Amino acid sequence: MTGGPEDPRSVLKRRIELTLWLIEQGVIAPERGDELIVKHIREFAAEGAAANPVVYSSPPAARPLASVTQRLLLFERLNRLPYQQLNMLAFVLKVAPGILPPQNAPHGDRVYQLLVWAESESGCGLQAVLEVLEQLG
Numbered sequence: 001m002t003g004g005p006e007d008p009r010s011v012l013k014r015r016i017e018l019t020l021w022l023i024e025q026g027v028i029a030p031e032r033g034d035e036l037i038v039k040h041i042r043e044f045a046a047e048g049a050a051a052n053p054v055v056y057s058s059p060p061a062a063r064p065l066a067s068v069t070q071r072l073l074l075f076e077r078l079n080r081l082p083y084q085q086l087n088m089l090a091f092v093l094k095v096a097p098g099i100l101p102p103q104n105a106p107h108g109d110r111v112y113q114l115l116v117w118a119e120s121e122s123g124c125g126l127q128a129v130l131e132v133l134e135q136l137g
Helices: 008-024 030-051 068-080 083-092 107-119 126-136
Strands: none
Touching: 008 030, 030 068, 068 107, 068 126, 083 107, 083 126, 107 126
16 A cells, blocks of 8 residues: 555545445435535535646537536535426436336435436436426426
8 A cells, every 4th residue: 555645536436435335234314325425525626626627628518517516516406306306307318217226215316326327328418417407497
């Protein structure tokens, strides 16, 4: 093991994975887990994003949702959606059956899986999620 500093993104990833594992094990409530995940992301944004800003060469309209703050705000906004609107969003985005956890899963888990899918090769992209979310009001 080296004595150098760890990559802030890997630290964030480990913290989120540990929190999700603790939720799965029933050690912490899903609501508390969601709060912890948001806290981890905010801490990362405050510490890491300021030191490593993302620079784009594309015009503003074509920019992907890459900043930590934008991603955090999208995650928080989706977490506040009523259950039926999250289903409507998934329907409009044509999320394949089986991608999202079942209806009785914690809302934060369903939001997380939707965003993971959106960023995957088969997904629609975070910008499309944001566009549909804007149309839902």
